[in-house]
Amino acid sequence: MTTQIIKTTCPYCGVGCGVDAKVENNQLIAVSGSKDHPANKGSLCVKGASLHETVGYQDRILHPTIKNERVSWDRATHYIAEQLSQVIEQHGPEAIAMYVSGQILTEDYYVANKLMKGFIGTANIDTNSRLCMASAVVAHKRAFGSDTVPACYEDIEHADLVVLTGSNLAWAHPILYQRLSAAKQARPHMKIVVIDPRQTASCDIADLHLALRPGTDAYLYNGLAQYLIEHGYIDHNYINSHCNGYEDLLKQVSHQTLSDTSHICDLEDDLVSMFYQWFAETERTVTLFSQGINQSSSGVDKGNAIINCHLITGKIGKVGAAPFSITGQPNAMGGREVGGLANQLAAHMTFSNPQDIDQVGQFWHATSMAQQEGLKAVDMFEAVAQGKIKAIWIIATNPLVSMPDSESIREALTQCDLVIVQDVSLSSDTLKYADVCLPATTWGEKSGTVTNSERTISRQRSFLTPPGEARHDWQIICDIAKEMGFNEAFSYKTSADIFREHAQLSALRNSGNRDFDISELSLMSDQAYDNMPPIQWPINSAYPKGRARFFEDGVFFTADRKANLIPIQPKLPAYPATHNELILNTGRIRDQWHTMTRTGKTSRLLAHTSVPFVEIHPATANAFNIQENSWVSLQTPVSKYIAKATITRSVRQDSVFIPMHWSDFFSSHGKANSLVRPIRDALSGQPEFKHSPVEAKSLNPRSQGVLISSLPFSPPSYVEWHRIPYEHCTLWELMSEGKTFTLSGLKAYYPRIKDWVSITDSNENFLHAAGFIDKQLTVLLFSAINMPSIDQPWLLSQMGKTIPLLSRHLLLTGVPQDSTQACGKIVCSCHQVGENTIINTLANGNACDIDTLGELLKCGTQCGSCVPELKSLINLHQA
Amino acid sequence: MRNIVKQHNPMNSPIHTNLKKPxxxxxxxxxxxxxxxxxxxxxxxxxxxxxxxxxxxxxxxxxxxxxxxxxxxxxxxxxxxxxxxxxxxxxxxxxxxxxxxxxxxxxxxxxxxxxxxxxxxxxxxxxxxxPAKIPASGQHLKNIFAFRTLKDVEGILQVVHKAKKALVIGGGLLGLEAAYGLALQGVHTTVIHRSSHLLNRQLDSAAGALLQTSMEALGVNSILNDEVASFEGSEAVKTATLKSGLTLSVDLVIIATGIxxxxxxxxxxxxxxxxxxxxxxxxxxxxxxxxxxxxxxxxxxxxxxxxxxxxxxxxxxxxxxxxSRQSPYVQRPSPTKLKVSGIDLFSAGDISEKTDDQVILIQDTASHIYRKFILRNQRLVGIVLFGDVQGGNTYFELLDSQQPIPHLLPPLLLGDLTTHSAIAESAHLGSENDLTGATL
Incomplete structure (x- = not known):
């Protein structure tokens, strides 16, 4: 047996923690945080710490298929190449799209981008990072002239004021939150402000929480700019030397008074001015912003409203002072580096600069260089729906769940000529719409690099054998590219080859005019690549060991090297909630990741929250007649979401909150994003996930309950359900408003099970049943009008067990029966006194003869038949 | 005529007669x-x-x-x-x-x-x-017994070791208990029962069928929907002819059709x-x-x-x-239990279902467990427990007290009596429903 520690990085959030993977005989047996990784310094959150429980090969796609039929890789590759070439020939390159993911590695991303933009000839490649930080990218570019994250994680620790705005750092970026929390503990004077309509877990360490009206963030930050200007807290020297557009900004914000701000943000004046004053007087201020800002129809403006405040006070490029966009995904930043977004070219070059296009085309020896930006995610799927795009290639993402207006995505994919899905998990909803399905490798099997939110490039390393015929994403893409005739440009032997080319491209005619420059790595050996420690870009001759902060010198990447102050006119969300509607907010929960295809595999991560929910304020719940834990439907004209209510004061009265993770695989109507309209920011194309008007309705279950099954089960169409997978079985929460669950129905679903124990009610108010195969507990159902109170962990622990024949109907109580209460074989039939009870009574000395037994237990006092048996028990067990 | 009190004392015991005592x-x-x-x-x-x-x-x-x-x-x-x-x-x-x-x-x-x-x-x-009489002819033959007295059993025990095939007439409590006794003595025993299932007054047909299976396992077969028309034999009984026409060879008969x-x-x-x-x-x-x-x-x-x-x-x-205390006697329903070792059954109340009754059924075919509860207007009116009789007396108390129980369903009926005990305590049901009335 060999034990190895492999240094790699976590595949979850944008913090990008280092992970030490303990591998024995090609098995991942444990994980721990890498002590030498700058992001986490040894810590891991619960998701990361459970990684070894999610690498099982169950639910993996193992072979390529075409129209659900297994084919060889050669056949699949040839088929795709042929089909794509045909589409190009008949409809032009714009009829092809690729939709990729912040989950894939930079090398995968690089070749995908290269194939689309340089060889197929379209920039119709977009990534699910569009849903995450596209607004921040545009805000950065507008302000800095480049998509530059100026800060590093240490700045959060050095700051005296940290503003978390639109970020539930505690759950979305747990390790960064832990660092912040530890810093505050070490330096108690540090202040933390949370700006979020919801009172999230991040508020636990906050000095101030502003539960602003959803979508009014830009007003709050314009108000801040106005406050800073009015009260003389701005840095005139910095503005004069390093910023453009101050006059316009002044004009834009000066008319907005503090009371205007408080009114529109639905906040108290005192609290707003407290935040403003703290910001004004704290030199070291970091504003950490995330999806609450980005996922908006005016997300770019919101980002710039924040950046404006930092620029006019000079709180940027300094230790502990910066606006800091934190990304959701592990490699959203890597995607930005290679140009994974449709409006990016590559290596932080842009389509708006024709020279850039030529340069990249030449570098790639491109045969068909795209000349303009492509379609961003929402537009891309709309073009699919309109038939403009004939072939879409989806890699490592589940748009059917994650995109807004899921129904329209379903329709688009259904009618698309060619849908290629290259993925890992069979539980991806998108797979159902694939014409061609390609099995890819995943974390633990893949090898390459990722970049985290502070620009640190880290290696992900492989240590597991891929299952079945799974191949690396970059290999699949290159094979298809070669089959299409682009042999030379895609003849990489290793991911290191790709990385070196990527590094070379970053250096291409880059004399400090582009922020992204890793030229120092462009000649690195395979061995150096293999051993590459985490390093923060840029990595060039000026900064060979990386650079913690940008803009210390006040020099930006605009033409005049000055930052742009962007005057913005705040806008409310595109669709306000009308009377009787509530504002839907969506977000992450602590222990799940994205659409749960990985984190849904381990019960440890499902323990915290195992089913979707609707958080609703008590007053609102009252108004809508919704009780705690009762079923609720949230509806738009096109879709609905059904889950149980959690009544909490953590949401505003005008809002409801639901988790974003559940898919059609995990629930019947649990897709949060099916309620989200495809409204997006005009500049970034990022959808407005955080603000959707919905109607709320309390549902009246005729029957609800829990089914635990070791066998496959597909719920009938009249049932609402949530699926919770466990290691050896699956738990289904079920609810039906119309029909009830019947024993005959249950038996019909499980023809293999002949051995049933049940409690049935002729009024059909409840049904509890247990099914056995070879005496082993295989299926359990508990249903009733009201949710039966059962001990789920205990029931789960009974699955697969052989239950003693005479006590197995007691399973149907749903709770463990105290074994000390079991009376044993009945001795006295009249009074039903059991052997164990009698023996215990005798052994305790509480009774010593027939009379005292009779007085205590009544046994033997009626018909007297058991008296002889009692006598023999007395002889045997008398104390 | 001897007057007053006994002159004849068969036990010769000294009796101190107090003439003043009634x-x-x-x-x-x-x-x-x-x-x-x-x-x-x-x-x-x-x-x-x-x-x-x-x-x-x-x-x-x-x-x-x-x-x-x-x-x-x-x-x-x-x-x-x-x-x-x-x-x-x-x-x-x-x-x-x-x-x-x-x-x-x-x-x-x-x-x-x-x-x-x-x-x-x-x-x-x-x-x-x-013992109740049956109309069959030939009951004068030897080896036909009632099952009522010690003398009956002594008579049976004298011949049982020679018997090979026994018939028990009557598939009620007494008949089944007699049949069980015979089967344990190694006699091939068949019960003849008039109704379509055993213990038809106490059990529904499903529980009756389970009982039949359990009795078979103990060595007792049953013939249902039939009666003995006549017994034949010269001195001792040799055959029994049933109304259906079936003739059975038999050398021991117990008639236990009731009292x-x-x-x-x-x-x-x-x-x-x-x-x-x-x-x-x-x-x-x-x-x-x-x-x-x-x-x-x-x-x-x-x-x-x-x-x-x-x-x-x-x-x-x-x-x-x-x-001289006159407290009126009030009839109360009483549960039925079979005294056959290895077979637990319990029945009480009205087990004939009416159309609007709510029937709750617990079934475990493999374990031979069957529990049926009949509710009328949310109150328990009939109970049949087979295979697992735990909680029977508690259910019987609920039946007797006629308190509404829907809120206790279904755990209570599955044998989780904890839900009930709190209620029983508050209602003082326990003492009120002591069937024996006093500890003897």
Whole structure:
């Protein structure tokens, strides 16, 4: 047996923690945080710490298929190449799209981008990072002239004021939150402000929480700019030397008074001015912003409203002072580096600069260089729906769940000529719409690099054998590219080859005019690549060991090297909630990741929250007649979401909150994003996930309950359900408003099970049943009008067990029966006194003869038949 | 005619007759009598001079245990409830093996078949019952037995070791217990039952079928929907012909189709009788000096065959006889249990479902567990438990008290009695529904 520690990085959030993977005989047996990784310094959150429980090969796609039929890789590759070439020939390159993911590695991303933009000839490649930080990218570019994250994680620790705005750092970026929390503990004077309509877990360490009206963030930050200007807290020297557009900004914000701000943000004046004053007087201020800002129809403006405040006070490029966009995904930043977004070219070059296009085309020896930006995610799927795009290639993402207006995505994919899905998990909803399905490798099997939110490039390393015929994403893409005739440009032997080319491209005619420059790595050996420690870009001759902060010198990447102050006119969300509607907010929960295809595999991560929910304020719940834990439907004209209510004061009265993770695989109507309209920011194309008007309705279950099954089960169409997978079985929460669950129905679903124990009610108010195969507990159902109170962990622990024949109907109580209460074989039939009870009574000395037994237990006092048996028990067990 | 009190003392025990004490005479020395004696003595051993006249040659024994005796599971001594020594110690005069042939209610005296004459101040009829008759011909043949008395069982035990095939007529409680006894003696036993399932008065057909299977496992087969038309044989019974035409070879027959109140003497004495001796709520017959209890009586058109109601009657009667306390006897439903080892069943209340009844069923076919609960207007009205009888008495209390129970469903019915116990405590159900009324 060999034990190895492999240094790699976590595949979850944008913090990008280092992970030490303990591998024995090609098995991942444990994980721990890498002590030498700058992001986490040894810590891991619960998701990361459970990684070894999610690498099982169950639910993996193992072979390529075409129209659900297994084919060889050669056949699949040839088929795709042929089909794509045909589409190009008949409809032009714009009829092809690729939709990729912040989950894939930079090398995968690089070749995908290269194939689309340089060889197929379209920039119709977009990534699910569009849903995450596209607004921040545009805000950065507008302000800095480049998509530059100026800060590093240490700045959060050095700051005296940290503003978390639109970020539930505690759950979305747990390790960064832990660092912040530890810093505050070490330096108690540090202040933390949370700006979020919801009172999230991040508020636990906050000095101030502003539960602003959803979508009014830009007003709050314009108000801040106005406050800073009015009260003389701005840095005139910095503005004069390093910023453009101050006059316009002044004009834009000066008319907005503090009371205007408080009114529109639905906040108290005192609290707003407290935040403003703290910001004004704290030199070291970091504003950490995330999806609450980005996922908006005016997300770019919101980002710039924040950046404006930092620029006019000079709180940027300094230790502990910066606006800091934190990304959701592990490699959203890597995607930005290679140009994974449709409006990016590559290596932080842009389509708006024709020279850039030529340069990249030449570098790639491109045969068909795209000349303009492509379609961003929402537009891309709309073009699919309109038939403009004939072939879409989806890699490592589940748009059917994650995109807004899921129904329209379903329709688009259904009618698309060619849908290629290259993925890992069979539980991806998108797979159902694939014409061609390609099995890819995943974390633990893949090898390459990722970049985290502070620009640190880290290696992900492989240590597991891929299952079945799974191949690396970059290999699949290159094979298809070669089959299409682009042999030379895609003849990489290793991911290191790709990385070196990527590094070379970053250096291409880059004399400090582009922020992204890793030229120092462009000649690195395979061995150096293999051993590459985490390093923060840029990595060039000026900064060979990386650079913690940008803009210390006040020099930006605009033409005049000055930052742009962007005057913005705040806008409310595109669709306000009308009377009787509530504002839907969506977000992450602590222990799940994205659409749960990985984190849904381990019960440890499902323990915290195992089913979707609707958080609703008590007053609102009252108004809508919704009780705690009762079923609720949230509806738009096109879709609905059904889950149980959690009544909490953590949401505003005008809002409801639901988790974003559940898919059609995990629930019947649990897709949060099916309620989200495809409204997006005009500049970034990022959808407005955080603000959707919905109607709320309390549902009246005729029957609800829990089914635990070791066998496959597909719920009938009249049932609402949530699926919770466990290691050896699956738990289904079920609810039906119309029909009830019947024993005959249950038996019909499980023809293999002949051995049933049940409690049935002729009024059909409840049904509890247990099914056995070879005496082993295989299926359990508990249903009733009201949710039966059962001990789920205990029931789960009974699955697969052989239950003693005479006590197995007691399973149907749903709770463990105290074994000390079991009376044993009945001795006295009249009074039903059991052997164990009698023996215990005798052994305790509480009774010593027939009379005292009779007085205590009544046994033997009626018909007297058991008296002889009692006598023999007395002889045997008398104390 | 010998007057007053006994001259003839079969046990030769010294009896200190106190002439001032009223004389209580009990006719019948069965279980009701035995229990009544205990109840009287417990209240006041000196209140009466008591005499007991019993036809059988034994003091009170536990009739319910005749089947384990038949099965060879216990000895005869284990059956005896009140020994002769007990009678002696309690100064009760027992006239064993005597049959009362005349009662003069005017003079308040009686005469037995051996000439004992007693005067009584109060007389109690505890004459019990006799086996019900069946119309089949050929019942005079040898090796055809009833299953009522120790003598019956002694008779059966004398021939059982030679028997190969036995028939038990009657698939009720008594018949099944007899059949079980025979099967345990190694006799191939078949039960003939008129109805479509066993224990049809206590069980529904599903539980009846389970019972049939369980009985088969114990070596007892059943023929349902059939009756014996005739027994054939020269001296001893050889065959039985059923109404269906089927002929069975048989060398031992037990007829256990039920019981009929023993009212021959009562009728002769002109006590008001119907099926049984009519008694009022105080268990007084039409004669103010004569009470009656047990299987021989008819109270509000009901006769009795289970011990539980008779134990209630014992308490009522003892209270009246000793304390002159008149608390009316109230019939209460009593649950049925089968005394066959390895078969647990429990039945109570009305098990005939009505259209609007709510029926809750617990079924485990492989474990032979079947529990049925019939609710009417949210109240428990009928219970059938087979295979697992846990909680039976609790359910019976709920049935008896008629409290609404839907909020306790379904855990309560599955055997989780914790939900109920809190409620029972608050309602003081436990003590109210003590079936025996007192600890004996």
């Amino acid at each position: 004389h209580l005479v009990i006719i019948g020395c069965g279980m009701a009598c035995g229990k009544l004696l205990e109840a009287l003595i417990k209240r006041d051993a000196e209140h009466y001079h008591i005499s007991v006249i019993g036809e059988e040659n034994t003091p009170n024994y536990n009739r319910i245990m005749l089947s384990p005796l038949l099965a060879g599971e216990i000895t005869q001594e284990a059956l005896i409830l009140n020994s002769l020594a007990w009678y002696e110690a309690n100064r009760i005069t027992l006239y064993s093996g005597e049959k009362v042939i005349h009662v003069n209610t005017d003079r308040k005296s009686l005469t037995t078949d051996v000439g004992t004459e007693l005067c009584y101040d109060h007389l109690v009829f505890a004459t019990g019952s006799r 009929t109140p023993e009212i021959t003497l009562a009728r002769q004495v002109s006590l008001a009788c119907n099926r049984g001796i009519k008694v009022d709520d105080n268990l007084l017959t039409s004669d103010a000096n004569i009470s009656a209890l047990g299987e021989c009586i008819e109270h509000k058109n009901t006769t009795f065959g289970l011990v539980a109601p008779i134990w209630d009657q014992v308490e009522i009667l003892a209270d009246r006889l000793i304390y």
